[in-house]
Amino acid sequence: MQQIVRQLAAEIKVSEQQVRAAVELLDGGATVPFIARYRKEVTGGLDDIQLRELEARLSYLRELEDRRVAVLKAIDEQGKLTDALRAAIAAAPTKQELEDIYLPFKQKRRTKGQIAREFGIEPLADKLFADPTLDPTVEAAAFTKPPEVLDDGKPGADFSTVPAVLDGVRDILSERWAEDPALVQNLREWLWAEGLLRSKKVDSKNENDPEVSKFRDYFDYDEPIGRVPSHRALAVFRGRGLEILEAKLVLPVEPEPGKPSMAEGKIALHLGWSHQGRKADDLIRKCVAWTWRVKLSLSTERDLFARLRDEAEKVAIKVFADNLRDLLLAAPAGPRVVMGLDPGIRTGVKVAVVDATGKLVETATVYPHEPKRDWDGSLFTLAKLVEKHGVNLIAIGNGTASRETDKLAADLIKMAAKADRAIEKVVVSEAGASVYSASEYASQEMPDVDVSLRGAASIARRLQDPLAELVKIDPKSIGVGQYQHDVNQSELARTLGTVVEDCVNSVGVDLNTASVPLLSRVSGLSGSVAKAVVRWREANGAFKSRKQLMEVAGLGAKTFEQSAGFLRIRGGDNPLDMTGVHPETYPVVEQIMEKTGKPVAELMGRADMLKTLKPELFANEKFGVITVKDILAELEKPGRDPRPDFKVARFNDGVEDIKDLKEGMILEGTVSNVAQFGAFVDLGVHQDGLVHVSQLAHKFVNDAREVVKTGDIVKVKVMEVDVERKRIGLSMKLDAAPPRQGGDRGAPRDNRFEGAARGYAQPQRRGPEPVQQSAMASAFAKLQQAKGR
CATH class of the missing domain: 1.10.3500.10 (Tex N-terminal region-like)
Structure with a gap:
């Protein structure tokens, strides 16, 4: 174990004591979010990224050590184990190199x-x-x-x-x-x-x-x-x-x-x-x-x-995980009344209105498109729902008939404006909505609602709180990765699971409104305990304090320790319960109250007063200066949400289809997906455009995530449109020159169109990369001729 600790310390570039402390906590059942947030003193401030890497490598190195022991035993039983061989086995840094050494001694068929x-x-x-x-x-x-x-x-x-x-x-x-x-x-x-x-x-x-x-x-x-x-x-x-x-x-x-x-x-x-x-x-x-x-x-x-x-x-898994993290931590619209529209043509547009708390209050189905083409009737129905429930935000799914339905919403907004009612609309990804609609949890949450209408409700809630809604869906169904069916599925599920866990715990969870899927992602809470928490809430009413968690069947002291700091109670008995301050450190806050002579309610939000306090005065053997600094920071901004402010992308009127795009257009769109080679941007034309990594900034960019992330609202310039192949080339360098004309459009293309329409990637041939796409096509035509292809 000492050798493993030494190796981990070298790889992660921290001290052996930090690694040893982290390993002891992990082996003791502590979760990564808990250790990263509330055990900084013990680990010397290891963050969640370092801890995740340590956790994964610890597992690998322990498996390697177990295999090393098995190989030594097998060779020794053959009577062929020498000191040199023992040393080579002990020094093998990977499983593959260990198997290379073992190969001559492995029992095999008679050769x-x-x-x-x-x-x-x-x-x-x-x-x-x-x-x-x-x-x-x-x-x-x-x-x-x-x-x-x-x-x-x-x-x-x-x-x-x-x-x-x-x-x-x-x-x-x-x-x-x-x-x-x-x-x-x-x-x-x-x-x-x-x-x-x-x-x-x-x-x-x-x-x-x-x-x-x-x-x-x-x-x-x-x-x-x-x-x-x-x-x-x-x-x-x-x-x-x-x-x-x-x-x-x-x-x-x-x-x-x-x-x-x-x-x-x-x-x-x-x-x-x-x-x-x-x-x-x-x-x-x-x-x-x-x-x-x-x-x-x-x-x-x-x-x-x-x-x-x-x-x-x-x-690929890292790209998926990064995109999922950005999507889960996207800006929440907050407590607003939202109308969700799940577009459809012959089956109609499914409509669901949720109130400011996310509760489904009314549903409907309208038929503005073929074959009924009841545009005016659809507007009338939607207008009544807007007036009745005070809708001020519309969420439109990005599936079939999305753009046509977006136009319907635009007409509705114009009608509302005449009545001095301001409404915004947002096209959102509906990936995974159908999976959620047919799930057991959705049937429990909305038992008397048709499956198709549940999807519209989910689309609406995604705007209010993307994190709270998307945790109800298998991360692999959210659709923010490429080649997700080609990678190791267990590793993908494990990685995405840790992303969801880290996101949920970084934001915190309202104990009195959170769903079972959301609660089950909180540090220390299993699915069964999350259900027990909800049952207690339904039987006894809202939690008044974090201490009441101990009354939940199956929730013991260890689980309370791991989870309490990530659970929030608004309007409870103790104002600290709505913050990220862990209950175990409440005595530290009491010392701060005694020092300042102020009750906790008057301390919270008082940055001017809190900044004058010296953390060293309140540190003790159990909770040091690092923890006290975190407490003071939390009191400065109690219940702070790390997610950005909500913004809406403005799609250009008259640009509804890929055929409406013209080279040189400047448009606003939302980043829907990010890969190393570039970013895909939703322009509201049913087909995402690609900003190749070379077109992201006026500097060298190795990975697109250095510049953008999923959910960002960006301005782009249309560089090239290939209607037949459904490919849109974009640039965030708005002063970029348009592509030169006259190239051979049928020639192979470079990787700035990395399968935007079809999920497959293009090869980037060796050689200098031209600035313009048509020049690339022409160059490849000449290259083909030279090779006689």
Whole structure:
């Protein structure tokens, strides 16, 4: 364990004492949000990001240590454990390197090399490699033996001829070299740095097939495997999984016919051997070639493809997690009466009005579109609902007929303006709304409401409090990631779960209004305890104090410790219960009250007074200066919400479809998704546009999240519109020049249109990146001609 602590401290760049303290807390059942917020003294101020990394690496290193013990035991039982081997196993930093060391000792089926050794050919193999001046045919003659006959009369191994014996030498040497950990690791790292990922279309597939054509950009593609971006790697792997693409690892330089490859040269160099025209050199060259072609090429490709997929999945999951975090922490509209519109054509537009607390007060269905086209009747129905309930905000789902329904809402707002009523409208993502509508929780929450109308209610609530509403939905159904079905699902679920947990606890939860799904994400509260809290609330009324939590069945002292600081009670017996001050530190606040002579209600919000206090005066052995500073900061802004203020993007009138877009237009939109290569922006035309990373700012940007995040409202310039492929190129550099005309529009495109319409990413070919898209198309046309494609 000490070695693990030492390694974690080095990786996270903190002291061993900090790591040891964090590990003890985690092993004791404390959650990351609790440790990050209320145990800063103990851990020396480790934040939630450091703690999450520590938690994940701790799990990996413990699994590695368990495997190390198992490998040592297995080799020792074979009687082959040496001091050098023990040291190598102890020093192995990864599971893969540990398995490389264990490979020669792993029990496996009887190989050709083993059979040759059983027939006594290994001394010959050692002799010829040690002294290549010896004549293999002469030396092999002494090792021939009569053919083996098995007990059942069938023929066995046959080393009765010199060629057969020399084949045995080849099998022994190639098997030995292929199990050399240093050689395997050197080849693997060399090919990761220099090898190419190459893909092409499977010959039997019709490139005009819509499903096949999605992968057109990978029909003839190669790129250094160690530099393939996540989205392109996952696109290739998806195509291979669908048997549309063939993918393989190729050497950086293809060998000339009859010449040894670079990989064979690397093996020879590792062995310290070179062909010098000696009698055994041709045999040894054959053994080296066999080692690469038969033993190592496929296993290395498999290992590096696994590494590429693993790294690509990590990036994809991180992008998903970052986007989810931004969406959950998006600005809440707050306690406003909201009308949710779930657009539809033939089935009508579903309408739901929720009051300022999120309670569903009325529903309706209107038919402004085909086939009824009851525009005026729909406006009349909506106007009545607005007047009856005092609606001042409209949430419109972004699905089918969204833009047409947005126009309906615009007409409604104009009508309301004539009556001096101000109403705003926002188009929101409805991803996951249908999942929620059909869920068991939705049926409990709105038992007498039609499934289709529940979706409209969810859309409305998303504006009031995105966090409170979206926690009711499986994070994977919220739709803010790419290739989410291609990545490790358990790791995706774990990562997204931690994101939701961190977001919920950073904002805090109103104990008297929170739903079961929201409460179950609070530090320390399980789903069953969350249900028990709601049952207590329904039976006894609103909680008056945090202390009353101890009356909930199944909620003990440990759970109270972990959860109480993240739960808020407004208008309760103790004003501190509406803050992030933990009940265990209330005595510290009492000391502050005694020092200032002010009751807590008069202290809260008094930054002028609180800033004059010295934290050192109130610190003690249990709660130090860091904790006191946090208490004072919380009292300055009690119940503060870390989320930004609510704003509404203004879509341009007359821009309702991709066909309405013109190059050079300046528009306002909402960032709907962010990937490393750029940001997708909702302009209200049913198709998100892409701001490529190169068009985000007048400076080099490595990752789009350095500039924007999901939910941001941005101004963009339309750079190019491809109606046929449903792709919109945008720029946040509003002074950017429009694209040059005259390029070959049918040529392959660069990655500034990374599959905006279809979820697949484009490859970025090597070479300088042109500024304008049409120039890129023209350049590729010339490149194709030069290659004779």
